[in-house]
Amino acid sequence: MAGEHAPEHLSIRPNMQPRSPATAHQSKNKKAWQELSKNIKDILKHNASHLSFEDNYRLAYRLVIYKKGSLLYNGVKELIGEELENLATTMVIPAFPSTSDDSLRRRTEEELLLRALREAWDYHATGMRLLGEVLKYMVVVGWTRSEVMIFTFKLVYTQQFVIM
Numbered sequence: 001m002a003g004e005h006a007p008e009h010l011s012i013r014p015n016m017q018p019r020s021p022a023t024a025h026q027s028k029n030k031k032a033w034q035e036l037s038k039n040i041k042d043i044l045k046h047n048a049s050h051l052s053f054e055d056n057y058r059l060a061y062r063l064v065i066y067k068k069g070s071l072l073y074n075g076v077k078e079l080i081g082e083e084l085e086n087l088a089t090t091m092v093i094p095a096f097p098s099t100s101d102d103s104l105r106r107r108t109e110e111e112l113l114l115r116a117l118r119e120a121w122d123y124h125a126t127g128m129r130l131l132g133e134v135l136k137y138m139v140v141v142g143w144t145r146s147e148v149m150i151f152t153f154k155l156v157y158t159q160q161f162v163i164m
Helices: 021-044 053-065 069-095 103-139 145-157
Strands: none
Touching (some): 021 053, 021 069, 021 103, 069 103
């Protein structure tokens, strides 16, 4: 018996340690946020036809039940801010009127600016409604009442999202 070795399939490998449940959850939460943030960008760009509502709902739900509501809230806030900057840069700023003294030209340019603002607003509001459909369940689970009220009011009811 002395000098005998245990069969190879029964030997203990000292270099391998099992992952702790907390580490496994962190990894899954990080992957969930990465996938959800990619999908939210698609939703805000009105490119959501290939996305599954249920999958996005599940990803957001996972973050909330594992106490990552603040990650979800702040991440969504940041993504919406980036999209608003993009809309301003691509649609609104190019439509700003020149400093022309010609009143007819100035009125025409001002009208074009108002149309660009309306188009940007409609685009943004549609994206917020689509995003609200994915995230509105948070009223039920995971956030404090005040967080839910602020987020839901800004996102779903007014289609405004103020970057705090």
